[in-house]
Amino acid sequence: MGRQNPNIVITGTPGVGKTTHAEQIARSLGFTHMSINQIVKDEGFHEGKDEELGSWIVDEDKLLDHIEATPLPSTGGYILDWHACDLFPERWIDLVVVLRCDTTTLYDRLTARGYKGKKLEENMDAEIMQVLLEEARESYREEIVVELRSDGVEDVEGNLERVEEWVRKWREENRGEGEEEEEE
Ligand code: ADP
Numbered sequence: 001m002g003r004q005n006p007n008i009v010i011t012g013t014p015g016v017g018k019t020t021h022a023e024q025i026a027r028s029l030g031f032t033h034m035s036i037n038q039i040v041k042d043e044g045f046h047e048g049k050d051e052e053l054g055s056w057i058v059d060e061d062k063l064l065d066h067i068e069a070t071p072l073p074s075t076g077g078y079i080l081d082w083h084a085c086d087l088f089p090e091r092w093i094d095l096v097v098v099l100r101c102d103t104t105t106l107y108d109r110l111t112a113r114g115y116k117g118k119k120l121e122e123n124m125d126a127e128i129m130q131v132l133l134e135e136a137r138e139s140y141r142e143e144i145v146v147e148l149r150s151d152g153v154e155d156v157e158g159n160l161e162r163v164e165e166w167v168r169k170w171r172e173e174n175r176g177e178g179e180e181e182e183e184e
Contacts, residue, residue, distance in 0.1 A: 002074075003076035005075065005077035005167070006094035008078070008097060009080045009095070009136075010025070010080065011099070012100065012150070013101070015115075015123065016150050017150035018081045021097070021099060022035070022081035025160060025164075031078060033078075033079050034072070034080050036082035040063060045063045045066065046059055053118065054119050080093075083132070084132075085135060085140075086135050086136075090139070090140060090141075094170060095144050096140050096144055096146070097146055098132055098136050098147045100149055100150065101127065133145075133147055148162070
């Protein structure tokens with residue numbers, strides 16, 4: 001496909017640490033952090049909020065058209081950060097990181113964020129039932145889906161190193177595809 005850098009999805013239940021990881025990984029690799037939630041909100045790619053859950057009812061066609069118009073599909077180097085992953089076409093994505101978190105820790109993070117009632121319950125259930133991991137496994141090739149822990153700060157550092165190492169390998173394996181003129 002000729003991308004110079006891989007595109008990486010960071011997904012998981014709200015509160016697992018997607019933004020924390022996406023920001024750090026993007027900074028250390030010089031990639032672009034694409035927060036889907038932010039885009040949906042800023043560009044108005046939604047049909048309002050789900051009253052009970054407080055989450056956006058996303059207009060996926062508009063969102064995908066918007067992403068397609070960025071350099072993401074051609075040059076790569078994007079970190080897609082969202083609590084869903086099955087809508088991104090497989091051809092855009094090189095790695096899917098599913099972050100997982102201990103349930104008591106997640107409960108504390110979500111209540112600190114003001115989640116309560118049904119919204120809190122549904123998100124806790126989603127983590128316990130590993131909904132995002134299943135979604136990732138159903139949507140992408142097994143080899144590109146990795147599950148990483150995000151319980152404490154030390155996990156973030158370890159995960160960052162793992163992703164950096166993975167990107168180094170990806171570049172080696174894909175060297176030349178997008179920059180043939182630089183070969184020799
Ligand atoms: P998400 O983007 O998945 O909703 P955030 O990155 O916003 O999650 O993290 C939610 C909260 O949990 C933040 O206060 C963040 O600092 C904290 N947090 C996330 N991951 C970790 C971690 N691995 N160790 C310690 N704190 C974390």
